[in-house]
Amino acid sequence: MEQQNLEAVMGLIMYGGNAKSDAMEAIAAAKAGDFELADQKVADAEESLVQAHHAQTGMLTQEAQGNHMEVTLLTVHSQDHLMTSIAFTDLAKEIIDLYRRMDNK
Template sequence: MVDEQNLETIMGLIINGGNAKSDAMEAIQAAKKGNFEEADQKIKDADASLTEAHRSQTGMLTKEASGDPVALSLLMVHGQDHLMNAITFRDLAAEVVDVYKAIAGVSTEQE
């Protein structure tokens, strides 16, 4: 059974992972329309959500490493899966935005 604290952590993974993936998709859509400033901002927003998710994940890893096992549940697996998919999608979205920039003749230098 998942305790209240772990449930909050897991929900943080799911919510922040979902937000990151949504922002990454919005970045692609903005770049497709030529709105590169918006696309860059959406990638930054995705990064911020991923940072929050990583904080949650790090808390669980630290707890486990100090000898306090975290209960494994289907919800935990779902949260971790959500986070990993969001990370992959964000990375791919940044590449797609760069492709749209290159097609439009806009610099793709990373800030």
């Protein structure tokens, strides 16, 4: 795998992992009633997802330009990691909203 592609793949894994961790911390903060921290952690997760999307966009641009990348288990894992993190962050927002509603009653 070329160095540029490896860096992009590792970026997806790293930023995806950061997003998932921040989303999990956001849920824990909301559960404890700290909605300010929960909101900050969601914002951090979303920023990590933006960074991951930049890495992914670079990979897609290379592909569209005819520079095909070897698909390895690491490549598949990175895409899976990103998609899981996106779903996890979306679900964290919903869970936090439920904790907010419960807190307001």
